[in-house]
Amino acid sequence: MCFRNLPIEFDAQGGVTLRGGGADPFGYKTKAIDRDEVKRRLAKDDYVKAVDYDPVTRVAGALGFHSVVDLENRKVLEASSIATLFRGYEVILKGRDPRDAIFISSRACGVCGGVHATCSALAIEMAFGICPPPLAIVIRNLALSMEFIWDNSMHLFMLAGPDYSEAMIKKTEPTLWDKATRTETRWGSIHGYSKMSDLFHDMNPLVGKLYLDGLELSRMAREGYVTLMSKYPHPETIVPGGVSHTVTIQSFNVYLNRLMKTFDFAKRAIAIWNDIADFFYDANEKYKECGTRPVNMADLGIWDDPKAYDATYKNCDAWGEQRWATPGVILDGKLVTTKLQQINLGLEEFIEHSYYEQWTGQPHKTDPLGAPLSPYHPWNKETKPKPGGTNWREKYSWSTAPRWDRVAVEAGTYARPWITVLAGKLPHRKFLDLTPDSMKILIPKYLAPEVEVEWKIPPVFNAFERNRARAYSIAYQCVVAYDNWLIGMDILKTGDYRTSTPFTVPKDNRMGVGFWGAGRGWLSHHLELDKGAIVNYQIVTPSTFNAGPKDPWGNPGPYEEAVMATPILEEFESKEKFKGIDILRAIRSFDPCMPCTTHIYAGDQHITCEVNTCACGEDD
């Protein structure tokens, strides 16, 4: 049984039916959010405090977070995640030539421009009925691996990293800092730090060596990316059916030169984040509850097999399972599907607590293979923004609340090894291997020797494990890139230099979906075309899942749920000096990426634009 809540049933032969029937089989009753107790405590108890972060700093884009904290009992009583800007891309794309979608949707994110452009190309080539040549598929895998490596490294050392720096720990947990000065590291032979305090010192923002190493890694990753894609961010060489420029053995070798330099970085990153997690756990077991929530996660898989991918919806289950990261959904720690069609059918978006109007109608009762489709599925969704005031019981976010089988699942780079391990289907094992509960990654030598590392499904799931798995994911991405580099060289040796497939824009009604992922996890682009123009375009990003507000049943989104479970371990002298580091660590562990744009669209008016403070002086 794939679905527990949706009325969709698959039989053993893969046949699918709508269970129950009736006039509104996907209908539901909403449940109001009850804030009375929180309001009473806020009014009555001096030690109960509203703590709002707006913006949450060191995240991509605009995220606010509201919480109510009981500082005496060190508990979070209420949590509300707020996407404070509207991503107007779905509105902007309506009516446009589908080829524009690659370049416009790329701008949905400043970090992930390449993955949005690629996801858009995947959706368009499914709708157009074209398939890229093998070399183009490999080039996508190579370029995007670099994007993922950069994304995850940046988060670990420049965004989340400062939460684990000397500067922060001294401010928020001075006794922990004292312990760090007396604690030997376990992985010092790899990362070079003998004392935890030395490691934390180099995590300091702007000046710490690890922060600066992360910045430097971005140079290698960007150079690797542009060697194959010409420009980053927002590449202009991604087209339906491939990429728009040629590559040579020379450009492959330049890419390899940059890739190899990331091998040693990955080895060190794993050692560093192993030590950080272990240090905090040893210091206080309660840290294991920081950012914890049920193991509910979803991913669409990434890195297509050039021999398997045919860009069709009909065969998506087959080519999806051939990916280097297996698509899948985990609910309560158990894998429930690896089929892209089922993953697609389970997706819905709700707007009860978002600044949108409910759309009506259901243009598509079924998916292109005849399986029942919810009226709340992206192919049926219409984006109808409706700005309004903030009300924690009603509407408070520009993010929708995506759910899978009506469960709040989270997206993250860590979902990939987790799902791939539980699925056990990985077909590409030159540098990767699986056990029932772990992934082994053989990182080739560069300056440091070849080493096999093993990521194990953690017994607890929390902020530290998200970051630890993110470090292992860098190694995962490195070796998938290397595997694809070898495959690409074999293709080049055959003389097949084709990187794109000719196409014409169809004029009839077509559907398409890009099943892909960002460095932060799940990314889907759903589109419908008619008369050569976009009728509907819907984007679901990892942070739409993670930052989403409560759903129609009052269940929290992943950030909200993780913060509610987070104990307050920070040391503070008075409530005025409370900084909320535990809450921030929980939120940042998801690698939040909010819409990264200065463009805001609100109904029929363009409203504001962020203007940075000018530090110039006028003269001349």
Place this chain on the structure above:
Amino acid sequence: MPAEKTIESTRSPAAPDPDASGLPTELDAPRPPRLLVGGVGYRLLRDLSFGPLLADRLAKDKWPDGVEIEDLSYGPIGVMHNLDSRPPYDRIVFVGAVKRGRPPGDVLRYSWRRQLPDEEEIQARVAEAVTGVISLDNLLIIATYFEKLPQDVVVIEVEPADEDWGEEFSREVEEAVPRVIEEIRLSIAGWLPS
């Protein structure tokens, strides 16, 4: 970090040191002066694309030896890394559209005085930059903090009017183009050795 950071350029051409043989080497030769005109901003955002689109136009013109024109629509960190990997520039002229509430099409030329905000603010700018924000202010602050700019930096800003999708400028900004080009040429003329 002091509010105003003193930058000691590590890139300034130093007096040549003879090699061990005492004979002149290529390194001893005076380095030809170099100037970069960089267009900063996003593409496809009409007036907000002023920098890169103007760079496209300028690249078609003839410029004195040592003058390079470049589209810098790839983010402060990437620009910083590229500056770091090249021979040093003696002057950089950054051009871009920045929304500051002035009349649309207003042109402002100023020398970058290297005034930096506090470290927390710089960190926030780096976080914006690594997460994809392409901003002239961020570029100036970050590249100054990490000591990647020459002493001589000139900034030419234009106030945007239209920030919708597209590649054409608004009338006000289009009308400002000749003045901006003139300001760029003045910046170059004032720098070229006589």
